[in-house]
Amino acid sequence: MDPEPVGDMDSCDGRLTASALFHILEDRMHALKAQDVVVLLKLISLGIGAWTYESLSEDLGISASQIHRSLVRASGAHLYDREDRRVHRRNLSEFLLHGVKYAFPAQPGARSRGVPTGRSAAPLSMTLAGQGTFPLVWPSESGELIGDTVEPLHGCVVHATSQDALLYELLALIDSLRVGAARERSLASGLLAERLT
Numbered sequence: 001m002d003p004e005p006v007g008d009m010d011s012c013d014g015r016l017t018a019s020a021l022f023h024i025l026e027d028r029m030h031a032l033k034a035q036d037v038v039v040l041l042k043l044i045s046l047g048i049g050a051w052t053y054e055s056l057s058e059d060l061g062i063s064a065s066q067i068h069r070s071l072v073r074a075s076g077a078h079l080y081d082r083e084d085r086r087v088h089r090r091n092l093s094e095f096l097l098h099g100v101k102y103a104f105p106a107q108p109g110a111r112s113r114g115v116p117t118g119r120s121a122a123p124l125s126m127t128l129a130g131q132g133t134f135p136l137v138w139p140s141e142s143g144e145l146i147g148d149t150v151e152p153l154h155g156c157v158v159h160a161t162s163q164d165a166l167l168y169e170l171l172a173l174i175d176s177l178r179v180g181a182a183r184e185r186s187l188a189s190g191l192l193a194e195r196l197t
Contacts, residue, residue: 032077034104034153035062036070037096038160038171040079040087044196045166059164061156093196096174097189106150106178108136114143115158117150119184121172123191128184136175150175170195 053064074080114137119128135147161168176188
């Protein structure tokens with residue numbers, strides 16, 4: 001005996017109705033994306049300075065409309081206050097320290113030229129010099145190092161960090177949380193928490 005259809009399923013053939021499909025798509029639009037983390041970290045890097053969607057778009061290489069949607073999603077996740085235009089640093093710190101490796105996992109991949117990240121970038125590179133067999137890099141033809149590639153949180157990361165040292169540090173530390181061993185994750189957690197609070 002076939003189970004009865006549930007919710008907004010069409011009672012005749014078990015297909016989703018337009019209403020159910022709309023709700024599924026709406027939920028996906030509100031789910032946090034990796035680019036949202038990059039946008040929030042850029043706001044932290046800017047401090048309390050003035051910014052516009054257009055200036056963020058230029059700095060990050062993400063369209064102004066995508067940045068707007070990122071901040072809407074971040075607001076829904078209690079990581080950003082749209083009225084005060086400020087990042088909820090404590091909430092973001094908690095999410096990054098405990099959830100980023102599950103929400104946006106990564107594994108080192110094939111060797112390539114790239115920009116150092118994780119244990120291979122400052123500030124961890126000074127503490128963990130010589131740890132691991134090969135450097136970790138974001139793939140980039142303009143990179144100065146050959147290493148095992150780590151897919152960055154978003155395709156804009158190499159561009160966005162080229163002129164922003166703090167954003168670069170934050171994203172490199174996050175990569176240590178995403179791909180690092182226990183000691184590396186522990187060191188990265190402490191350094192990231194310092195920079196976010």
